[in-house]
Amino acid sequence: MSDEMNFEMEIGGEALTFSTGHLAKQANGAVYARYGDTTVLVTACMEDTPREDVDFFPLIVDYEERFYAAGKIPGGFIKREGKPSETAILSARLVDRSIRSLFPEHMKNDVHVVATVLSVDQVNPPNILAINAASAALVISDIPWDGPVGAVRVGYIDGRLVINPKESDMQGSVLDLVVAGHKDGITMVEGGANEVPEDVLIDALELAQEEIRRLVDFQLRMKEAVGKVKSEIPSPIEVPEIEEFVERNLYGEIYEAVKIHAKKERSDAIKAIEQKAWEHFEEAYPEHEAYVSEVVTRFVKKAMRSLILDEGKRADGRAMDELRPITCEVGFLPRVHGSAVFTRGETQALVVTTLGMAGEDEQILDGLKLDEPPKRFMLHYNFPPFSVGEVRPMRGPGRREIGHGALAERAVKPLIPSETEFPYIIRVVSDILESNGSSSMASVCGASLSLMDAGVPIRKSVAGIAMGLIKEGERVAILTDIQGLEDHYGDMDFKVAGTRDGVTALQMDNKAGGITRDILVQALEQAKRGRLQILDIMDAVISSPREELSQYAPRIYTMNIDPDKIRDVIGPGGKTIRNIVQKTGVKIDIGDEGVTYIAASSEAAAHEAMSMIKSLTKEVEPGEVYLGKVTRLTSFGAFVELLPGKEGLLHISEVSSSHVPKVEDFFKVGDPVLVVVKEIDELGRINLSRKRILENPDDFPLTPEMREFLEEDRKRDASLTKKRDSDKGRHPRPKRD
CATH class of the missing domain: 3.30.230.70 (GHMP Kinase, N-terminal domain)
Structure with a gap:
């Protein structure tokens, strides 16, 4: 059963x-x-x-x-x-x-x-x-x-x-x-x-x-x-003598240590108090070193919260709604596409933007969603141990790094231009160089600065701020721009990012129990005021994207081709497109709908690649003039390649104004030849004429290159005709008046 x-x-x-x-x-x-x-x-x-x-x-x-x-x-x-x-x-x-x-x-x-x-x-x-x-x-x-x-x-x-x-x-x-x-x-x-x-x-x-x-x-x-009956968890050890000693003899020192502004100096002072407490109890309680440290930590928390609720002061001396000092720098690194350093108090983020090519650099997502499109905007967050003065092995990103990066990415993403407007893959990397709270929000600010420095046309600046809460009974203090101590011993970490016009991302972790609507309203209003102050500081450094991309960023050009012609551009086994890439040095990505992106280090290379692609996808039309190449000779004429993979027949009767006994007298395989498309028959066969251009060149739209070739070609044609007549022992008849 x-x-x-x-x-x-x-x-x-x-x-x-x-x-x-x-x-x-x-x-x-x-x-x-x-x-x-x-x-x-x-x-x-x-x-x-x-x-x-x-x-x-x-x-x-x-x-x-x-x-x-x-x-x-x-x-x-x-x-x-x-x-x-x-x-x-x-x-x-x-x-x-x-x-x-x-x-x-x-x-x-x-x-x-x-x-x-x-x-x-x-x-x-x-x-x-x-x-x-x-x-x-x-x-x-x-x-x-x-x-x-x-x-x-x-x-x-x-x-x-x-x-x-x-x-x-x-x-x-x-x-x-x-x-x-x-x-x-x-x-x-x-x-x-x-x-x-x-x-x-x-x-x-x-x-x-x-x-x-x-x-x-x-x-x-x-x-x-x-429901099952809950298991009993052993109660934590309690040594009243240790707690009483720390409270009576060391709480004053702890209170003063908490008021030290600098993170390292404050930490060193608290460690010294822990050591003093341990030295006092080392003989009597040799197994309780960790407990002594825990008791001191409890009183550090009490002192920090009491300082805020009883005196209205914060550990670093700021008012409840006051920001830490902020500095912004852009264009910090040479050679990269865009860079910024955002420093807020003892938190510092180096944020770098790199522009890449669609298809090659976008992130393919292999997950449970069906037909999930690849990501063209990525923001990655790194938190090395030196940022908090620690020594530990560096491995791949942990869950915290991935979570913070996702939050910052979510905050910036609504400002990213569409692929049509800006056909680049965009990767932003935030390396935290120093941390004392709210490094994810520093990454948001740094990303906005870095993107503008790279010339990415984001619509406006975006900034982020972390709010805190200290709540004991009816006493409540909401803190703007919290640092690590206030995050660790506080009751709420509420991160809010956005522009001047609204919120783009938020994240909250709450340990305080019920949060009323009034608290939320005050926290969001206080966060907005702080965010606007940060945006003022950022905009004073750079308020709009640079007009030009970095000289080291690829230039991406867009063209549309007929989807039915994609196979012609790619060629058998990718041979044709590889040839274009090798010849021009560009990168090419072709979408299923025919939208083609060409990334090149120079405009000339891009235009050369685009010209080659156009020639592969262009349809031959009657009346068009081509400077083609002879590919085959027959008794009835020559086959001429007009475009890659497209040939037409130049019949022997259309080679010259004079009689041509043999095509070989005029051409050999590989020779250039200027021809006009005379007609395309019902079977799609292309018939060409050279004679018409020789007789009436002004009737055709010839490029300067074609006209120069035509002059030499007409001389060659006259020379060949003269030689042929001479070989037959005949001379031209004199003209009659």
């Missing part, structure tokens, strides 16, 4: 179904979720014993995309799923950020949440479903967790906010917002927008919260029906 139980509710006009007790029954909690024909299996497992070697909560969230879910076979040679795609990594981060803050603070047991995408209907995205299913799996499990949470997607389509819009409808949406929250408020926000006003965002968050409450109630009913 099956233990399966099903639970169903309606949201966004679609049935949401959770099933448990049938699949993955050895996990602590497992839920098979379905929304439309999109299905996800989410499992949650926990180690029985806590790890003793960590000072953090060891949560791992994996998001597994199975290509069979979309009826696809993976590309490449291996033909099986490998490392997670960027979409999978970003989806895993969405789940992680939605659930992490609700685990007990002292919990050190390893927890592993795995979301496996089993089918995708191309209508309902699986990542939103995964957040809800992860919450349900944790809720019904025996894993300690203060959930549930719910998640929805919000679009803004035709002036109306829509919950969980279909993928096809999102093509016309100016807002794409993912919101997760619990019974007390929003915990996570991730989204992009096309310069949407702040009041629309507030309404979207409130609408999302209403639906989230319904999802939470739904999961609580499920918990009541099938």
Whole structure:
């Protein structure tokens, strides 16, 4: 007999179904979720014993995309799923950020949440479903967790906010917002927008919260029906003597250390206090060094929050809505296509723009979406260890780097010109050289400056800022442009990016519980004021794209050819197009619709390539004149190549005004010959004439090159005629008066 139980509710006009007790029954909690024909299996497992070697909560969230879910076979040679795609990594981060803050603070047991995408209907995205299913799996499990949470997607389509819009409808949406929250408020926000006003965002968050409450109630009913008793987690050790000593004897020093403006000096001062505390207890509590450090950290947090709430001061001396000092530099690097250095306080980003060629440099996406177009704009973020003064091995980008890059890319993307307007592939790389908070928003600002320096015609500047929150009971402080200390010990990290006209991206992680509409309104209004100040500073350095591209950037020219002629340009096995590339040194990309991009280092090379392509795709018309080349000789005439792959017959009767006994008397294979297209018969055969041009040259549109050739050709024709007559022993008759 099956233990399966099903639970169903309606949201966004679609049935949401959770099933448990049938699949993955050895996990602590497992839920098979379905929304439309999109299905996800989410499992949650926990180690029985806590790890003793960590000072953090060891949560791992994996998001597994199975290509069979979309009826696809993976590309490449291996033909099986490998490392997670960027979409999978970003989806895993969405789940992680939605659930992490609700685990007990002292919990050190390893927890592993795995979301496996089993089918995708191309209508309902699986990542939103995964957040809800992860919450349900944790809720019904025996894993300690203060959930549930719910998640929805919000679009803004035709002036109306829509919950969980279909993928096809999102093509016309100016807002794409993912919101997760619990019974007390929003915990996570991730989204992009096309310069949407702040009041629309507030309404979207409130609408999302209403639906989230319904999802939470739904999961609580499920918990009541099938939920397990939660496991007991050992309480953290407490040594009152250590806490009392630190508070009584060292809190004053901690308070003063927190007020040190410079990050390194402040960190060194706090480390010295930790060492003093440890030296005091080393003999009495030799096994509690980590605990001593933890107690000092707790009082650092208390001091930082007290400084803000009680004295209205921040650790670096700024007012609540004051920006750190900002400097902007453009054209910083030689040879690159565009570069900028954006420095805000102790956060610094070197941002470089590179322009590339369509087809060759665009990013091909091999994911669960069908017919997903390649990316022509990419923003990549790097966070080397030296940016925070650390020593560690440098590997590939981690989840944090990919997430920060995606956020910055989302913020800048609405300003990127269309492919028709600017036919380049655009890659922006942000290397963080120094970090003390909000490096992703520094990347947004640096990207805007770098793109303008490269001459990319973005419509306007875009900037980003990170907001913070300190909330204790009814006391609330909203902080503009937070630094690392305020991010780490604060209750909210709210990143907002946009132009002067609206928001283009936002991201929020909240640990404070309920956030009221008033707090959101104030935070967004304060963020807007800060963003406008940053834009003023940026625009003072560069306010519009450079008129000329860098001399080191490729020049891309566009032409359209008949799609039926593409094969003529490519040639058998690519022989023809390779010949053009080798001869001219250009790069060529031809789209299925015949749109052709030519990237060249010089205008002359581009025009030469375009001329060769035109000759391959041009149709021969009656009356047109060509300087062709003899390819074959026959008894009845010569075959002349007019264009690559296009030949016509110059009949012996059309060679000259005088009698021509043998074509070989006038031509040999390879000779140039000036001809006019006399006619194209019903079978498509091209008939040519040389005689007509010799007799009446002014009747034809001849280029200077053709006229010069004609003069020499007429002399040659007269000479050949004279020689032929001489060989026959005849002389021209004298003219009669």
